[in-house]
Amino acid sequence: MRIVVIGCGAAGWAAAAAARKTNREAKITVIEQGKHPVYERGGIPYVIQGEIPSFESLVNFSSEYFDFMKIEMLTETKATDIDPSEKWVKVSTRSGKERQIEYDALILATGSKPFIIPAPGYNLPEVYGVRTIDDGKRILDACRSAKAAVVIGARLVGLEMAVALNQRGLDVTVIELLPQILDAILDRELAEEVQKTLEGMGIRFVLEAGISEILGKDHVKAALAGSTKIDADMVVMAAGVRGRIELAQQIGAEFGTTRLIKVDERMETSVKEVYAAGDCIECVSAITMKPTASQLGTNAVRQGKVAGTNAAGGSAMRPPILGASVTKLLETEISSIGLTEAYARKNGIDCVSASAVVPMRPICYPDRFNARVKLSARKADGRIIGAQFISRKEAAPRIDTISVAMLKGVTADDLVLFDHAYSPPVADSTDPLAVVAEVLSKKFTGLSRA
Amino acid sequence: MRIVVIGCGAAGWAAAAAARKTNREAKITVIEQGKHPVYERGGIPYVIQGEIPSFESLVNFSSEYFDFMKIEMLTETKATDIDPSEKWVKVSTRSGKERQIEYDALILATGSKPFIIPAPGYNLPEVYGVRTIDDGKRILDACRSAKAAVVIGARLVGLEMAVALNQRGLDVTVIELLPQILDAILDRELAEEVQKTLEGMGIRFVLEAGISEILGKDHVKAALAGSTKIDADMVVMAAGVRGRIELAQQIGAEFGTTRLIKVDERMETSVKEVYAAGDCIECVSAITMKPTASQLGTNAVRQGKVAGTNAAGGSAMRPPILGASVTKLLETEISSIGLTEAYARKNGIDCVSASAVVPMRPICYPDRFNARVKLSARKADGRIIGAQFISRKEAAPRIDTISVAMLKGVTADDLVLFDHAYSPPVADSTDPLAVVAEVLSKKFTGLSRA
Numbered sequence: 076m077r078i079v080v081i082g083c084g085a086a087g088w089a090a091a092a093a094a095r096k097t098n099r100e101a102k103i104t105v106i107e108q109g110k111h112p113v114y115e116r117g118g119i120p121y122v123i124q125g126e127i128p129s130f131e132s133l134v135n136f137s138s139e140y141f142d143f144m145k146i147e148m149l150t151e152t153k154a155t156d157i158d159p160s161e162k163w164v165k166v167s168t169r170s171g172k173e174r175q176i177e178y179d180a181l182i183l184a185t186g187s188k189p190f191i192i193p194a195p196g197y198n199l200p201e202v203y204g205v206r207t208i209d210d211g212k213r214i215l216d217a218c219r220s221a222k223a224a225v226v227i228g229a230r231l232v233g234l235e236m237a238v239a240l241n242q243r244g245l246d247v248t249v250i251e252l253l254p255q256i257l258d259a260i261l262d263r264e265l266a267e268e269v270q271k272t273l274e275g276m277g278i279r280f281v282l283e284a285g286i287s288e289i290l291g292k293d294h295v296k297a298a299l300a301g302s303t304k305i306d307a308d309m310v311v312m313a314a315g316v317r318g319r320i321e322l323a324q325q326i327g328a329e330f331g332t333t334r335l336i337k338v339d340e341r342m343e344t345s346v347k348e349v350y351a352a353g354d355c356i357e358c359v360s361a362i363t364m365k366p367t368a369s370q371l372g373t374n375a376v377r378q379g380k381v382a383g384t385n386a387a388g389g390s391a392m393r394p395p396i397l398g399a400s401v402t403k404l405l406e407t408e409i410s411s412i413g414l415t416e417a418y419a420r421k422n423g424i425d426c427v428s429a430s431a432v433v434p435m436r437p438i439c440y441p442d443r444f445n446a447r448v449k450l451s452a453r454k455a456d457g458r459i460i461g462a463q464f465i466s467r468k469e470a471a472p473r474i475d476t477i478s479v480a481m482l483k484g485v486t487a488d489d490l491v492l493f494d495h496a497y498s499p500p501v502a503d504s505t506d507p508l509a510v511v512a513e514v515l516s517k518k519f520t521g522l523s524r525a
Numbered sequence: 526m527r528i529v530v531i532g533c534g535a536a537g538w539a540a541a542a543a544a545r546k547t548n549r550e551a552k553i554t555v556i557e558q559g560k561h562p563v564y565e566r567g568g569i570p571y572v573i574q575g576e577i578p579s580f581e582s583l584v585n586f587s588s589e590y591f592d593f594m595k596i597e598m599l600t601e602t603k604a605t606d607i608d609p610s611e612k613w614v615k616v617s618t619r620s621g622k623e624r625q626i627e628y629d630a631l632i633l634a635t636g637s638k639p640f641i642i643p644a645p646g647y648n649l650p651e652v653y654g655v656r657t658i659d660d661g662k663r664i665l666d667a668c669r670s671a672k673a674a675v676v677i678g679a680r681l682v683g684l685e686m687a688v689a690l691n692q693r694g695l696d697v698t699v700i701e702l703l704p705q706i707l708d709a710i711l712d713r714e715l716a717e718e719v720q721k722t723l724e725g726m727g728i729r730f731v732l733e734a735g736i737s738e739i740l741g742k743d744h745v746k747a748a749l750a751g752s753t754k755i756d757a758d759m760v761v762m763a764a765g766v767r768g769r770i771e772l773a774q775q776i777g778a779e780f781g782t783t784r785l786i787k788v789d790e791r792m793e794t795s796v797k798e799v800y801a802a803g804d805c806i807e808c809v810s811a812i813t814m815k816p817t818a819s820q821l822g823t824n825a826v827r828q829g830k831v832a833g834t835n836a837a838g839g840s841a842m843r844p845p846i847l848g849a850s851v852t853k854l855l856e857t858e859i860s861s862i863g864l865t866e867a868y869a870r871k872n873g874i875d876c877v878s879a880s881a882v883v884p885m886r887p888i889c890y891p892d893r894f895n896a897r898v899k900l901s902a903r904k905a906d907g908r909i910i911g912a913q914f915i916s917r918k919e920a921a922p923r924i925d926t927i928s929v930a931m932l933k934g935v936t937a938d939d940l941v942l943f944d945h946a947y948s949p950p951v952a953d954s955t956d957p958l959a960v961v962a963e964v965l966s967k968k969f970t971g972l973s974r975a
Binding site for chain 1: 535565567568571576577578582583585681811821822823824826827830831841844845846847848849850851852853858860862887888889890891918919920921922923924925926928929930932933934935939940942943944945946947948949950951952954955956958
């Protein structure tokens, strides 16, 4: 059996490894157009910030790993053509040679690219996307001499970049089209808290303003956010990503409403024996059961595993998509899962929410700190449909707890008295999630009485 | 309505507060024989160690809190008699006066006391239990001049005390009757890892040995563990606790096989309108559905809430008991929930287990560390019945995730691809629990094929 994987980001790597684990005999080839196979993209802002020592450290695997796994890894190689009936992929290798590779199963893990807003001036040399190690190196080089930066987009990557550049001593302004930051993962009142924290560090925000122009003749001199002119030596575009779908289009694969590749429960596309995983595919929300774009590294890894397993003759089902995400902005960790209250309402889901500031350690503990926790539950059945968490620590594992809860349709009532671990140096005797669950549960009691 | 609570530890406090929240009009009286109402008992070893600044800081509430909650708080007051048919409690107050307090509902939250093994020499002045702030103060005083200590019992409190005294510069030896430390919460191979870490700090262990005698005429000079003589200036008894059940016995309440007070699903004892909660009651394991002693602070708080709510005319159900626990031994956090593999086998529960050392941060992150994770699942239905976790951080929230999973009957399969949050500074792209769940899941696949 012959398996070809196109793209070696998180999804492609996970697919190839799962295929190997499923089938020891298969010949597996991975085609990657970049210099490196899979690396921790999410670490790029932290290298620029100085929290991770080098870009090189982001590269997870040496070529020995792929040799050991008996995976043929073709870097700096571009897939140029696919024939899904004859089942071959044409590639152009590092040295410019063409080669045709036959497959029994093909996995498209072509990922995504940063969306570069085509505002006038977008092609000036100091306008950067944040996707590859090369992007990261160019930004780090630039910020050694630059004094001021504009970041376009106040989502996770935008804010991580804003903090990184701020820590490098630059004057940073973030431009966001929407009236709040982190719109996809936080409700407004929580987003405003984060914004204040970042403003306290000296980062400025211009909200409800798009980038209308990047000014400068040969070099970036300023950016126009609506009518606000912001002097800057560099611009970072962090306005989201777009799936790389050209190859899928070429073979006539079906696309969803999100303009991403449609896959079935086995991660197979509409084209037989062609699977897809990662940023290039359309997900199905485990909450709304509707198509959604959820371009996260954890989805890529989980989907890659399923695609690779099935491609290699095994059997696995599409992973549940709840949208768990987390970031660390200097000393503030923010995590989120599911739907925000605002998103739920906008999409016609009637929900009840509760939010509180709760202690993460008992009052006796010197290194105590609080978390801001928000939980939302569907009015119809009481099930938790979203959670938001802001704290100095533990934002990831706390949201993971809610993830397992959501997987199993847990209600606020279930969480009020759930059994949790307690000891003064590591946890308070009343769990922070249980505290907010109790407030939420009482709102439901109030509703049923009314 | 008149509610009386006997005992103001975690259970009594939680009961009184829940009663007040349920019933704004009730007259609520709490009777506590100690000087302080509820405080963080679990913090005592950490005060001795120096990680928490003072014993005073362990006291959670000032008298203003109880005034604000309109709870009459009688400290240094002992309940001496109860008439459950006439419904009154007789107390002896601080000044030695007798007083009779009528009740409509009574809550026994009498807690427990350390089990002092009656070996010869047990009543020497330098033999200490670890229960009250006064115990803590006496130990701290003693260890300022002592050079060597013997700790009896290698459970959570015993090990916390061993570390505390070690950090105070004492030569510490732990005696344990069983062949391993932390028997209730860790399987042997994990317990041995923890033991090695503690031995690396200079703590010595004498396993499979009971305390046969404490030597010394007027003062502790040594301890005999079996035939091993250990020179010591002080002995700490950390051999578990015994429920304080005298009052319950006196009113003829029913007891379970654990010799603790039996309560129904509403936390009511066999005596009408007498509720009980905390260390003095028998729990029902949510895994085996059998009676069990689970004398943990979190159980006390959760049970107290239910007892208080029901006593005050509300409606609440007994919380699920899974036995989540956690400790921090200097830089090592250990958490556990449910049954160990050994315990399950001993009790006739056929289970499958998997264990691995898994990264908690990606390899690029400088402050990376690993966790040792063990999961056990019931062979019959695949449900997770226990988890063990050793790590530098996050042991509490990680075990809480498993708690919610166990609450809802999650299997290893469910966890393999669960949606978790990822970002390089705070979590790896493959979840540590998912990694071990995958190993466990494959063992089940192997079983079903075999």
